[in-house]
Amino acid sequence: MNQAQTSSQTLEGYNFAYLDEQTKRMIRRAILKAVGVPGYQVPFGSREMPLPYGWGTGGIQVTAGVIGADDTLKVIDQGADDTTNAVSIRRFFARTTGVSTTERTDEASIIQTRHRIPENPLSEGQILVYQVPIPEPLRWLEARETETRKMHALEEYGVMHVKLYEDIARFGRIATSYDYPVLVNDRYMMAPSPIPKFDNPKMDNMPALQLFGAGREKRIYAIPPYTKVESLDFDDHPFEIQTWDESCALCAAEDSYLDEVVMDDQGARMFVCSDTDYCEERRDQGHIGSMGTPQAAE
Amino acid sequence: MYVAVKGGEKAIENAHNLLAEERRGDTEVPELTTTQIKAQMTLAVDRVMTEGSLYDRDLAALAIKQARGDLVEAIFLLRAFRTTLPRFATSEPIDTGAMHVRRRISATYKDLPGGQVLGPTFDYTHRLLDFSLMDDGNETVAAEDKRFEPGEAMPRVTSFLNHEGLIQQEQPGDDDAEVADLTRNPLDFPAGRDARLQNLARGDEGFLLALGYSSQRGYGNNHPFAGEIRMGEVEVEIIPEDLGFPIVIGEITVTECELVNQFKGSATEPPQFTRGYGLTFGYGERKAMAMALVDRSMRAQEFGEEVVGPAQDEEFVLYHSDNVEASGFVQHLKLPHYVDFQGELEMVRNLRAEQQQTQLQKAGE
Numbered sequence: 001m002n003q004a005q006t007s008s009q010t011l012e013g014y015n016f017a018y019l020d021e022q023t024k025r026m027i028r029r030a031i032l033k034a035v036g037v038p039g040y041q042v043p044f045g046s047r048e049m050p051l052p053y054g055w056g057t058g059g060i061q062v063t064a065g066v067i068g069a070d071d072t073l074k075v076i077d078q079g080a081d082d083t084t085n086a087v088s089i090r091r092f093f094a095r096t097t098g099v100s101t102t103e104r105t106d107e108a109s110i111i112q113t114r115h116r117i118p119e120n121p122l123s124e125g126q127i128l129v130y131q132v133p134i135p136e137p138l139r140w141l142e143a144r145e146t147e148t149r150k151m152h153a154l155e156e157y158g159v160m161h162v163k164l165y166e167d168i169a170r171f172g173r174i175a176t177s178y179d180y181p182v183l184v185n186d187r188y189m190m191a192p193s194p195i196p197k198f199d200n201p202k203m204d205n206m207p208a209l210q211l212f213g214a215g216r217e218k219r220i221y222a223i224p225p226y227t228k229v230e231s232l233d234f235d236d237h238p239f240e241i242q243t244w245d246e247s248c249a250l251c252a253a254e255d256s257y258l259d260e261v262v263m264d265d266q267g268a269r270m271f272v273c274s275d276t277d278y279c280e281e282r283r284d285q286g287h288i289g290s291m292g293t294p295q296a297a298e
Numbered sequence: 299m300y301v302a303v304k305g306g307e308k309a310i311e312n313a314h315n316l317l318a319e320e321r322r323g324d325t326e327v328p329e330l331t332t333t334q335i336k337a338q339m340t341l342a343v344d345r346v347m348t349e350g351s352l353y354d355r356d357l358a359a360l361a362i363k364q365a366r367g368d369l370v371e372a373i374f375l376l377r378a379f380r381t382t383l384p385r386f387a388t389s390e391p392i393d394t395g396a397m398h399v400r401r402r403i404s405a406t407y408k409d410l411p412g413g414q415v416l417g418p419t420f421d422y423t424h425r426l427l428d429f430s431l432m433d434d435g436n437e438t439v440a441a442e443d444k445r446f447e448p449g450e451a452m453p454r455v456t457s458f459l460n461h462e463g464l465i466q467q468e469q470p471g472d473d474d475a476e477v478a479d480l481t482r483n484p485l486d487f488p489a490g491r492d493a494r495l496q497n498l499a500r501g502d503e504g505f506l507l508a509l510g511y512s513s514q515r516g517y518g519n520n521h522p523f524a525g526e527i528r529m530g531e532v533e534v535e536i537i538p539e540d541l542g543f544p545i546v547i548g549e550i551t552v553t554e555c556e557l558v559n560q561f562k563g564s565a566t567e568p569p570q571f572t573r574g575y576g577l578t579f580g581y582g583e584r585k586a587m588a589m590a591l592v593d594r595s596m597r598a599q600e601f602g603e604e605v606v607g608p609a610q611d612e613e614f615v616l617y618h619s620d621n622v623e624a625s626g627f628v629q630h631l632k633l634p635h636y637v638d639f640q641g642e643l644e645m646v647r648n649l650r651a652e653q654q655q656t657q658l659q660k661a662g663e
Contacts, residue, residue, distance in 0.1 A: 014382065043484040050378040053623045054630025078637045085633050087306040115637045133630070144613055146487045171649055177641030196641040216623045218484035242644050259636055260643065274637055 010098040017064035018096045023047055027065030027220070031211060034222035039184030040152070041135050046218040056089055057215030059112050059131035063093065066127060066211070067110060072100045074108035079116035079257065079274035086114070105277050115178075117199040119256045119278040122208035124225060130193045132214040135221065137181040137191040157189050160232065168237055177242065183230045184223055198241045198257045203229040246271040249291040251282035321366045335359040344551075344580025345369055349621065350376030351481065351500050353550050353579050370502075374622045381481070387536040388477065390544055394554045394577075395454060398531040399446040401581075404455045405524040406558060412452030415444075417529060418581070445530070455526040456556050456573065465558065465571040485616055494616065498592055499577060501619030503585040509609040510591030518595045518607030522574060525558035529581050553578045555586035559594050564602050572601060 015021065023045075030044035049057040067073065073093055077086040081103040089112060090101050102108050105118040112129040122128060138148045141159045151157065160181060167175045180197035184190045192200060193212060203210065203223060210223040223229060233239035247254045249270040256278055258271040270291055273279035288294060322329065336343060336359040346358040350373045358376060365371035401417025404410055416422075430436060446452055459465035471477075471492070478493035480500070485493065498506060513520035531551050535544040555576040563569035574594025576586035595609035608614050618624065 018382070020382070020384065043486070045482045045484060048377040048381040048481065048622065052374070052629065053626025054628075055626060055633065057626075078634045082306045083634055084306040084310055087310060091307075091310075114633075115635070133627070145617075146613065172652060173648070175645060175649070177645045178638040194635075194638050196637055198641070216627055242641060244644075257637065258640070260640055274640075 011095045014096055016069070016097055017067050017093065018050070019047060019061065019064050024065045027061055030220045031062065031065060031222060034211070034220050035209070035224050037188070038223050038227050039182075039188030039190040039221060041214075041219040041221045043218055044220050046215045049215065051088070051092065053216040054133060055085060056112070056114055056131035058213030058217075058220070059114070059129050059215075060089060060092065060213070061215055062129050062211050062213035062220060063110060063112050064096075066129075067093065067097055067099060069097070069099060071109045072102050072107055074102050074105065074111045074277075075113075076111065076116060076118070076275075076277075077114040078259070079118070080276040082276065103277050104281075115194050115196075116257070116274060117195055117202045119253075119273070119275045120281075121202070122206060124207045126208040128206075128208050128210045130195075130210065130212045132191065132193045132212045132217075132219075134179075135191055135212065135214040135217050135219040137179075137189050152188060155187070157183075160189060164232060164234070168234070174233070174237065174239075180239075181232050183232060185227050186230075189232075190221065190223075190229075196242060196257060197231065197239075200229075200231045200239070201241065205229075244271060247289065248273045248279060248282075249289040251279045251287045251292060252289040253279065253282055253287070321364070330363060332356065332359040332363055335362050341581060342367075342369060342372075344578070344582050345503060345585070346372045346376055348579040348582050348585065349373045349500055349502065350380065352376050352380045370621050370625050374625070377622055387538065389547075390535040390537065392532045392534060392550075392552070394528065394532055394552065396532065397446075397452075397528060397552075397554075399452055399528055400531075401529040402446075402452060402526070403524070403528075404526045406455060406526075407458075410455065410458070412446070415446070419583075452528075454556070456558070459525075459558070459571060463570070466561065466573060468573065487613060489612060489616055494596060494612070495575065495577075495589075495593060497616045497619055498589045501589070502621035502624070503582075503588065505619050505621070505624075506588040506592050507584060509595070509615060510588035513591055513595045513607060513609040516607075518598070518609045519603065520559065520591055520595055520609070522557040522559045522591060522594065524587070525556045525573075527553070527555045527583060527586065529553040529583070551580050553580065553582045553586045555583070555590045557587070557590040557594055561601055572597070 017024065026045055030042045034040065034042045046058065046061060049060055051057055051060060063073070073090065075081065075086045075090040077083040080086065093099060094101055105111065105120045105122070108126065110127045110129060111118065111122075112131070114131045117128065136145070136148050138151055138160060141163055142148050142151065164174050167173065176197065178196045179191055179194040180200055182190050182192055182200060182203065192203060205226050205228065206223070207225050209225055212221045214220070231239040242257070244258050246258065248256060248258060250272050253273055256273045256275060259274045261270050261272060263269055283292060286294075336355050339359070339362065342362055343355055343358045346361055346369055347353050347355070350358065350361070352358070357379065358372070361372035361375040362369065365375060399415060401419065402412065402415045404414065456465055460467070478490055478496060480493060480496050485497070489497070512518065529551070531549045533546045534548050534550055535546050537544050557574040559572045559574060561570055561572045572594065574590035576589030576593065578586045578589070592609050592615060595607065596612050596615060598605050598610040603610070605611060
C-alpha cells in the first residue's frame with residue numbers, strides 16, 4: 001500500500017491543481033523572490049480556496065504553484081499521513097491534478113506538511129511545503145504589521161531577545177516549545193511554523209528546498225537548499241531540543257519525536273512515533289517496541 | 299497491541315454522507331428548491347452575494363441550500379467558486395444617481411426633491427409573530443408599487459450640501475489608475491479608500507455592525523446623520539476593448555448609504571460636514587449603514603482626529619473583518635495539535651519538576 005498511487009479520476013471543469021495558470025505564475029514569482037531573499041516574507045495575492053483558512057490554504061497554493069504532472073505528493077499533518085486533514089488535502093490534489101501520491105518520505109518529490117518535518121533526512125530535488133498560520137515571528141510582541149515590517153527592514157530584533165531573556169529570568173529556560181524563532185542566512189528572523197523545536201535543527205543546511213505558505217496572511221517565504229538556519233539562543237543558555245525517557249512503543253525508536261497516547265483514565269500512557277512513515281519503515285526492518293508485534297509478511 | 303487511529307479517509311466519507319442526510323432532513327417533507335430560496339429568502343441571498351462578492355442570485359441560493367442555511371458557510375462556498383472565474387472586464391463605476399429607486403429616505407430633511415420613499419422596509423412593522431404565516435396559501439395584499447425612473451428628479455442629499463460647500467468633497471480618483479482588488483493583491487498599509495471600501499463591502503455584517511455601534515458609543519466619536527439611504531436597480535456597463543464605448547451588460551440591485559458627520563474644522567480647513575459611505579448588493583440596509591459608520595471612523599487620521607477606538611484603527615478593522623478568514627482560523631483549532639501540545643506538556647512537566655526540586659532544596663536548608 002505504500003507504493004505510489006495514481007488517481008485516475010480528476011475533477012472536471014477545473015484547471016490542473018485548481019488554480020488558473022495566471023495565478024500559479026503569480027505564486028511562482030513570489031516563490032522565486034522568497035528563494036532569492038531567504039526568510040523574507042513576500043506578500044502575494046493569496047486566493048480563496050475551497051478549503052477553509054487555517055486548514056492549509058497557503059501550503060495548498062504553494063503546492064499548486066510548483067506541482068507538475070510527474071510529481072509524487074506526500075501530505076502529512078502532525079507527522080502522520082492518515083490524519084483527516086492530510087487525507088483531505090491529499091485527496092484534493094489527487095482530484096485536481098491526478099498526480100501520484102505516496103506515504104513514503106523518500107518517494108515523494110513534494111511533501112506538504114503541517115507541524116512536522118519528517119524524521120528521515122530529505123534530499124536534493126525534494127520540496128518541503130509548510131502550512132503556516134502566523135508567518136510573523138514578532139507578531140506576539142508587536143501586533144501591527146506596519147511595525148513588524150519596519151523591524152525586519154532595520155534588522156531590529158531586540159524585542160525577541162528580550163522576550164527570550166525574560167523567559168530565562170522567570171523560568172530558568174526558554175519556554176518556547178514550538179514555532180521556535182530562527183535566524184535565516186544571518187539576516188531575517190523567521191517563524192518556522194508550529195513545528196516542535198525538536199525539528200528546528202533539521203532546517204539548517206537542508207538539501208531540500210523549503211517553502212512556506214500562509215494563505216490567510218497572504219505571505220510566502222522560503223529557505224533555499226543548504227542555507228544556514230539558526231535557532232535563537234544565548235551562549236550560556238544554548239538551544240536544546242525535546243528528549244524523552246521513553247522510546248517508541250511500536251518500533252523502539254529513541255531518536256524520533258514521540259506522541260503521547262493516553263490509554264485509560266488511570267494515567268496509563270504510551271509513546272509512539274509522530275512520523276508514521278518512519279515508524280512503519282522501522283517496523284518493516286524488524287524493530288519491535290515494548291507494545292509492538294512483529295510485522296506479518298504481507 | 300495498540301493500533302494508532304487510522305481510517306481518516308473512511309471517516310471523512312461517512313461524515314460527508316451524514317451531512318448530506320442532515321441537509322435533506324425529513325424526506326416526508328418536500329425538498330427545498332433553490333428557486334424557492336431565491337424567491338423567498340431574498341435577504342439571505344442578498345447577504346451571501348454581498349459578502350461572497352459575487353452577484354448571482356441562483357448560485358447564492360444554491361450555496362444557502364448546500365450550507366443548510368448557514369450564511370457564513372454559504373459565503374465561503376460562493377467565494378471559493380468566484381476565485382476560479384476568469385476576469386474579462388472591469389465595469390465602469392455604477393451611477394447610483396441614475397437608480398431605479400424603490401426606497402429612498404433621508405433623516406436630515408423633512409422633505410426633499412423626490413420625496414421620502416419607504417419601500418419594502420421592516421422599519422415600521424410591529425415585531426409580532428404573524429401566526430397566519432404558519433399556514434400555506436397566504437394571499438398578500440397587492441401593494442402600490444412605484445419604481446422611480448432614472449429621469450425623475452431624485453437628487454442626492456449630499457449634493458444639496460455640496461452646493462453650499464458645507465460638505466467635504468470626495469476627490470475623484472485617477473480614471474486610468476487601477477482600482478484596488480484585495481482578491482488579487484494582499485492588503486498593504488496605509489490602505490487606499492478603494493481597498494478599504496472593498497474590504498468593508500466583503501466584511502462580515504455582524505462585525506461591522508458591532509464596530510459601527512461602538513463608534514456611536516464613544517469608542518471613536520462618531521456623530522452621524524443618515525444623509526440618505528437609497529435602494530433600487532442600477533445598470534452595469536463595461537467598455538469592450540474592440541468597441542471603445544460602454545455597453546450595458548445587466549442590472550443589479552444595490553443599497554447605498556451616505557452618512558453625514560460633523561467636522562469642526564482645522565487650521566487649514568473650515569468647519570464642514572464629512573462623509574461615510576456604504577454600499578451592498580441587494581437590499582442590505584443594516585450592513586450599508588454599519589459600513590458607512592466604519593468607513594467614516596477609519597478616516598480619523600485623514601481629518602486629523604485622534605485614533606482612540608478600534609473602529610478608527612485601519613489595521614485592526616481591515617485585518618479582522620472577513621468572516622471567511624475569521625471562521626477558518628478560529629475553527630482550525632479543531633485540527634489536531636498534538637505535536638505542539640506534546641512540546642508544551644514536556645515543557646510544563648520540566649518546569650514543575652524544577653520548581654519542586656528548588657522547593658525541596660529550600661526545605662532542606
